[in-house]
Amino acid sequence: MSIEDRSWMYEGWNDNGCHSQEWVQKTNAFLDHAFSLVLDSQKFGVLCPCSDCDNRVRQRRPIMSLHLCKRGFTLGYTIWTEHGEKPFSEPTLENANDTADGLDEMLADIGDAMHTVSDEDEP
Template identity: 30%
Template structure:
């Protein structure tokens, strides 16, 4: 499907026709919740749902998010074939790079983690022998 209209000026006939095609596609393929759909305008960024009227207005006033080229929020299915490498490739990659990642974290982070564990262990020890709960007695 041609999406060149997304880069056209919003006042152009090409953009207007593109919005019409998009809205028709949306009606036929997207799932609505109480007649609202995710709005792909620059402000909503597919995070806020709008009814068709507001969605139409947003696309003209604010413009569509130009990077939204695969309309996954509106029913389009990305038809990429699965890689032939499978899960063994992922396991090999993780095994190969695990030591490098640990080295990259560095000794400073391990010392900080050790300090945190030390503070947690200290907080679990009683402050005074025989006292299991912290209670405060205030005398005026």
């Protein structure tokens, strides 16, 4: 499973200090998404992911847009858990080698067979 590249959130600046067109388009898409998830979001607002509000303060869309433009997104907020995304976790070492095809059991059986002494091998 690949995670969408969200480097635009933090690197979306032109040389003149303005936001890039990509940043503007993707930030507007983020705002559309975030506000579409919350009932009466225009009235009550949505958690603001700017670096100051840090997903703790609800803001209406015009204020949130201004916050993101001036302050930027809170650092490390590339998985939008406060805006409808599920957290992504790497497989743990414990589960990384689990297979549903029985290969582990077959390899264990071969290993056991190689380490057993047959009657012919005894002196």
